[in-house]
Amino acid sequence: MIAHEETSRTDYFVWGAVIALLVIVNVGLLATGRLPANWEGLGIMIAAGITIGMYSVLYKDNVLFKAVEHVFIGVSGGYMLFLQWHNVFWPEIIQKIFVPEPGDPHDFWRIIPLVLGILMVMRVSKKIGWISRYTFAWVMGVSAGLAIPKYMESIIIKQTRYTVQNPFVGETFDIAFSAVFLGLLVSYIVLEWLVFSTSRKSWLRWLLIVPLTIMTYYGTIVGMLSLSNVIVLVGVLSVLVYFFFSIEHKGPIAPVSKMGVYFLMISFGASFGYTIMARMSLFIGRLEFLLQDWLGVLSSH
Amino acid sequence: MQRATTQKLLQMDRRWIFLMVFVSILVARLIPFDLPIDPGPNVRAMADTIREVGEKGGRLLISFDYEPGTAPELDPMSKAIMRHAFKHGAKVVGVTLAQNGQDLAERNMRFVAEEYGKEYGTEWAFLGYKPGFVTVMIGMGQDFYSTFSKDSEGRDIRSIPLTRDVHSLSDFDYVVTVTSNKACEDYVIYTVEKYKYTLGCGVTGVIAPDIFPFIQTGQVNGFLGGLAGAAEFENYVGETDRAAVGMRPQSAVHALLVLFVLFGNLLFFLDRYLARRDRLRGQA
Numbered sequence: 001m002i003a004h005e006e007t008s009r010t011d012y013f014v015w016g017a018v019i020a021l022l023v024i025v026n027v028g029l030l031a032t033g034r035l036p037a038n039w040e041g042l043g044i045m046i047a048a049g050i051t052i053g054m055y056s057v058l059y060k061d062n063v064l065f066k067a068v069e070h071v072f073i074g075v076s077g078g079y080m081l082f083l084q085w086h087n088v089f090w091p092e093i094i095q096k097i098f099v100p101e102p103g104d105p106h107d108f109w110r111i112i113p114l115v116l117g118i119l120m121v122m123r124v125s126k127k128i129g130w131i132s133r134y135t136f137a138w139v140m141g142v143s144a145g146l147a148i149p150k151y152m153e154s155i156i157i158k159q160t161r162y163t164v165q166n167p168f169v170g171e172t173f174d175i176a177f178s179a180v181f182l183g184l185l186v187s188y189i190v191l192e193w194l195v196f197s198t199s200r201k202s203w204l205r206w207l208l209i210v211p212l213t214i215m216t217y218y219g220t221i222v223g224m225l226s227l228s229n230v231i232v233l234v235g236v237l238s239v240l241v242y243f244f245f246s247i248e249h250k251g252p253i254a255p256v257s258k259m260g261v262y263f264l265m266i267s268f269g270a271s272f273g274y275t276i277m278a279r280m281s282l283f284i285g286r287l288e289f290l291l292q293d294w295l296g297v298l299s300s301h
Numbered sequence: 302m303q304r305a306t307t308q309k310l311l312q313m314d315r316r317w318i319f320l321m322v323f324v325s326i327l328v329a330r331l332i333p334f335d336l337p338i339d340p341g342p343n344v345r346a347m348a349d350t351i352r353e354v355g356e357k358g359g360r361l362l363i364s365f366d367y368e369p370g371t372a373p374e375l376d377p378m379s380k381a382i383m384r385h386a387f388k389h390g391a392k393v394v395g396v397t398l399a400q401n402g403q404d405l406a407e408r409n410m411r412f413v414a415e416e417y418g419k420e421y422g423t424e425w426a427f428l429g430y431k432p433g434f435v436t437v438m439i440g441m442g443q444d445f446y447s448t449f450s451k452d453s454e455g456r457d458i459r460s461i462p463l464t465r466d467v468h469s470l471s472d473f474d475y476v477v478t479v480t481s482n483k484a485c486e487d488y489v490i491y492t493v494e495k496y497k498y499t500l501g502c503g504v505t506g507v508i509a510p511d512i513f514p515f516i517q518t519g520q521v522n523g524f525l526g527g528l529a530g531a532a533e534f535e536n537y538v539g540e541t542d543r544a545a546v547g548m549r550p551q552s553a554v555h556a557l558l559v560l561f562v563l564f565g566n567l568l569f570f571l572d573r574y575l576a577r578r579d580r581l582r583g584q585a
Binding site: 058158281 | 319327330331372401403430439505506507510526528529543547551
């Protein structure tokens, strides 16, 4: 949610100038024939205006943004309603029950989901809203019945099976590499527990963390399966230990739990990186639309 | 250095950052330059599987499970997959489980099919949208015809040569979902184990990390993650298009953000050091 910001006279001038510029650019594009003077051209102009209006909030909350935001919500709502009618309500319910195509029988079984759907809508009433619980109970029951065995089979059993893989596979070098990695890892846990946590020379832990990091990086670059198996196993176990709250995280549990935190942080970092890429892709897409489809100043390569 | 300077920089107006991101994207998009794009094993696996399906004249199902909001990220991906499939002679059947994505999917399919001069009905077909998501996936596995009995223009799929003998998902040589939602995960959970078929996933960057566990187990055989995945795919199959072009501004903005993170951390530690220095001076 955007905090309310004071609108100054300068802001009104800026928004007015932006709108005037939009009008001038569009007239120029139409006059020079860069945009066709038809529905397609109009669509591109509206889309360009809405894109700029949406991104204008990055400067400041403003009337242009508010306007396009409301247009977007209204159009989306109307469009969804139309799609629901066109794709679901008419072909799947009304047509199948009451006006089937020639040769098809009336499918009266569909009255049951129709009634359940109507019961769900009763939720809007304070007086008889309780009726919707029957539909929710049905949905919950069916969903749980479908999901639980499938999740057990595809997620829990299969994932557990593949978490515990032989860490010593591949060439002799790979096996030796993984063995050294595992040895360093165990040494780190033991030393963290017995020495580093109490010693004033805690920086000594970096003598193990640095080679472990370099080995992980190298193993990832060359795609070493044995190392991957070790990391998956250690990662899963240490994160599970971190989320195990029934015992206090001290003694030998503390370094393992700490390692779990590192694994989680790396995972969050990867998610964050991917999210940035996704958001930037959308922005690049919009920018390409403005420069290529609207202004026509950009080639596709 | 005075602490006021670091404080000022740490509280810099975020609009400067927006402006720098905008300028970096613009410059990188306007000035062409080449970047090394190395296809990873998951990308190669998907491309190789599609090529093998095409070489034996097999059938590929593409589930276009995304809506216009994520089209800039996933359109290049789905087009690259279709181009690769058509180029090697695979027959492509399209469906969508995203209600808002129906027109988008059909338009993209038609566009690429016309580009390769493919004939509707024998080389490609689009069966449109069905509501229900997971139930549609299960339905496609159990009885494909009862789930998609007609194509998007109302023709009975038994009258279409390409889909005449399709009874289940396992009748496809390869199934690929291009998705911005949980479709990949749900295909794995509800259908892959039971109906025994090979699945590939092309997903947005946001959900890409969720898919990696399924690669390790072999439940997903090929995977494209975000625009980078699409660019790697384009590069591997030798058909560079919008994804590869989009990676230029993408890389520029990533480099800028890394600099921001480094600069922010540097300022943070510098500010902490200056605060301690000022405190010690005050005590003295």
